[in-house]
Structure formats: C-alpha cells, structure tokens
Amino acid sequence: MLAGIVVVTAMLTRSTAGASHQAIRRLMLVGFVVLAAAAILFPRLLTQAAQLLGVGRGADLLLYGLTVVFLGYVAASYRRMRQMEQQLTTLARELALREARDVQGGRSADDGPAARGGSGLDRD
Template sequence: MTPFQIAAVSVLAALFVRDVLRWGRSHLTHGVRLLRLAAWAAAAVTIADPGLLQSVANLLGIGRAADVVLYLTALGGLWVAFYLYTRCLRLEREITALTRHLAIRDATPPAADRRG
C-alpha cells in the first residue's frame, strides 16, 4: 500500500467508527446511516484495492474505473439535488400553512361600525 492509501483508508476507517459510535445519538434515519456506513466502507475498499473497481468497471462494460466513480458521483449528485428540491418544496408548503394558521388565530375582528 502506498502512503496515500494508508492515510485515506485510516481516515475512512475513523469516519466509519465515528458513525457507528454515534449511531443512537444521530438524527438521521437508519437507512441514511447505513448508506453512510456503506459509502465509507466502499471508498476504503476501492482505495485499498483499485483493481477491484476496475473489475467492476469491466463487468459493467465501462472502460475505466475512474469513469465508474464519475458516473456514480453524477447519479448521486442528481439524486441529492432532486431530494433537496422536493424537501424545500415541502418545507415551503408547511411554512405557508403554519403562517396561515397563525394569521387566522391571531386575527382581530374588524371594529364595529358605530354610527349614531
């Protein structure tokens, strides 16, 4: 292993252990936590044995392992963008509903017309 591989795998192992130790205190769902752990492990395995990713690339009919990483990054980025967009839309709707509720609750009736 090269010094870079040793350093990178060590950092990824520390991130993996940190996420495992903080499992119960995290506000993330179980699925997101497992996805994070899988990402740390996959990155560590890929860095430790680059030939393994090249074999996966060949199985998928992709010429280079770097292209596999690029494609997965692009797909992941698109998924995150769409997820965050829908999340923002949902939050906007909730804020609007809450604002309407508070406005109706705190509204004062109009003053009565007092003509003598």
C-alpha cells in the same frame, strides 16, 4: 483519503431524522464507507468492476456513480425544501387567521401575542 472518509462518516451520522429514515441512512453510509475504502485500497477492483459493467476505467465508473448519487441528493433536497415551504405557508396562514380572529373579537392588533411578549406561535 481514508481520513476524509472517516470525517464524512462522522458528519453524516449526526442526524435528527426519524428512526426508519435514520436506519436507512446509516446502512447506506456503511455501504459507502466499505466501497470507498475498497476503491482506495484496491483500485484494480474498481477497474475490474468497471470493465464488467462495460465502462473503460474505474475512475469513469466512480464518476458515473457519484453523478447518480449527486442527482439523488439534489432530488431529495428539493423534496425536503418543498415540504418545509409548505409547512411555512401553513404556519403563516394559521398566524394570519388567528390575528384576524383576534381583531374581530375586539382585541386590537397591538394586543397580539408579540405585544404581550410572546413569539406569536404559542397558543392562547
């Protein structure tokens, strides 16, 4: 199980996010690694923590914690997806407006960026 934690840690540290977001992510990752290793090496600590919080067993506390983390991940993924959808919509509108201006300016649709060998996203 400890090897699995090491693999997950290595995968999560490869991020391309901004500096502040990446710093927060790494701090949370360190916390995860410490807590996961402690739960594996000292299972009684997890049971004692669960009993302190009013939960019967350490495994139940772990399940509740993972549920909360999963819901947070789903919410963050949803926000990220919505942001990417909005960016895609903005880019599509910009491209459509640019092509419409080109057609009005006397250039035909066949003379567009794609016909000239471009991707359609580069500026004229």
